[in-house]
Amino acid sequence: MHAMQYEITLPSDYDMGIIRNRVATRGHLLDDCPGLGAKAYLIRERGVDESPVNQYAPFYLWNTPEGMNSFLWGPGFQGIVDDFGRPEVRHWTGLAYANGAGAGAPARATKTAKAAIRHRIRVPAHTHVGDLAEELADEAAQLIHRQGAIYAAAAIDPRTWEALLFSVWDHASPKGQGDVFQVLHVSAPERALLPEGRQW
Structure with a gap:
């Protein structure tokens, strides 16, 4: 499993309705993406x-x-680059x-996910x-026993030595x-194939 994220920070007066509409009209395009366990479309709004x-x-x-490479070198990520510049x-x-x-079936996350927490x-x-x-593996396993937890993952970057815990929830205030994010959509074509438990 590989975890990946890019952050596009927008002006303080930016209309976040533009992003909401972008996800509403394009989010489904990765609902059947080969190699993708899950993509949570996340936003943060200033002051929320x-x-x-x-x-x-x-x-x-x-x-x-x-799957990750096909996305990065394909039209999906190029759309981000065209509209916002190339993020790290x-x-x-x-x-x-x-x-x-x-969690239920993989498709259920699309309907129920409301918020996510990323702890770096x-x-x-x-x-x-x-x-x-x-x-970290133990903490991810414990997170899912809390009410409303849909899924959780732990990961580490051995270049910068930053670890993270990421979790998705079916209510808005976990x-x-x-950092707390709003979840606008979840594409989860292969979430059922993500290997559960520790991965070494």
């Missing part, structure tokens, strides 16, 4: 859930590098994935990374540490 910015920041969980694309190596009680963790130099990987 303590967000300091307006931002469009979709978050991907890929089953295959071929961050990616993390998957540590663990878990489905929550609210800077890994100190003295940290034993094997122990940290175990802790409790947890990290």
Whole structure:
């Protein structure tokens, strides 16, 4: 599993209805994308859930590098580049994935997802990374037992040594540490194929 995200930060007076309409009219285009476990179409709005910015920041969980590469080198990502410029694309190596009680069938996430939390963790130099990987995998597994959890993932970037926990929820105000995003849509063609549990 590969986790991937890019953030498009928009002016403070930007009409976020433009992004909502973009997702409403184009979000379904990845509903059958080969290699895609799940894409959560995320936004933050300045002043909502303590967000300091307006931002469009979709978050991907890929089953295959071929799927990720086909998206990045294809018309999907080129549409982002054409409209907003080329953003920095961050990616993390998957540590663990878990489905929550609210997950249901893969298509159900599209209908029920309301919010997501991304908790980024800077890994100190003295940290034993094997122990940290175990802790993050355990935390992802624990997250899904909370009411309203749809799915959760843990991942790490071994270049910058940043770890993250990402979770998607079926209600708008989940409790947890990290940045809170609104979920406008979830494309989840291969979420059922994402390997559950730790991935090493």
